[in-house]
Amino acid sequence: MSIICAQETGLTAEEYIACVGQSALGPTRPLSNTERVQAYLDSSNIIVTARDTNGTLVGLFRGMTDWNWVCYCADLAVAESYQGKGIGGTLMDKAAEVLGPGVTIALLSLPGAEGFYKKIGLTQTDAAFYRDRTHRS
Template identity: 35%
Template sequence: MNPIEYRSDRKLSIDEFADVLKRTSLGARRPIEDRRKLQLMLDHGNVLITAWDNDKLIGVSRALTDFSFCCYLSDLAVDEAYQRQGIGKRLIEETHRVAGHDTTLILLAAPAAKDYYPHIGMERFTDCFRIQRKTV
C-alpha cells in the first residue's frame, strides 16, 4: 500500500474537482453542475492542497489567504471511502503550512462536521457572522 501523497503544486481540472466533491458530503453544498462557478473557485482560491492515492484524487483543501494574517479554508473534502485516516487533518495542516503559520486559519463547519474540528485540535469560535449569497 502506497502512502497518501499531498500536493500543493498541482492544479485541478473542473472535472477532477467536481468528481472529488461528489464523493463527499460537501458535494451537496457546492455548485458541482455549474462549470463556470467551479472554474472561478479554482482560479481565485490561492491555496489548493490535494491528496492522492496513486493517481486517484481522494481529497482537496481550497483556501483564500493573504499569506500574513488570515487564511479562510473554504473547502475541505475527503472521499468518503478514505475518511477516518487522518487525511482531512493533514490537508488542514498542509493548508496552514502553505498559507504561513503566522496566519489564523478560519473555516465554517458544515453542520454534520461541527464535532470533527474540535476533535483534531481546532478551537470553536462562536462569534462568526455572514451575509448569505443571493444566488445559488
C-alpha cells in the same frame, strides 16, 4: 495505501467535482455548473490536494489568503471511501505548513462536522457571521 498531500495549482473543475461529489460537501456546492466551479478554483490562491498512488484526487483544502494574517478555508473535503484515515487532518496540517506559523486558518463548518474540527485541534467560536449569496446555482 499511500496518500500524497501537496500544494497544487491547476486543479480542474472535473477533478474537484469528482472528489467533492463523493463527500458531505457535495450537496452544498454547485457541482452541476462546471464553469462556476472552475472560476472559484482559479480565484483560490491556496489549494492542497490529497492523491492516492494512482494520482486520483481523494481530498482537498481550498482557501483564500493574504499570506500574512488569515486564510479562509472554503473547502475541506475527503471522498467518503477515504474518510477515517486521517486525510482531512493531514490536509489541514499541510495547508498550515504552506501558510506559515503567522497565518490563522478560519472556516465555517457544515452542521454535524464540528466534532471533526475539534478532533483535529481547531478552536470553536460562536461569533461567526455571514451574508448569504444572492444566487445559488
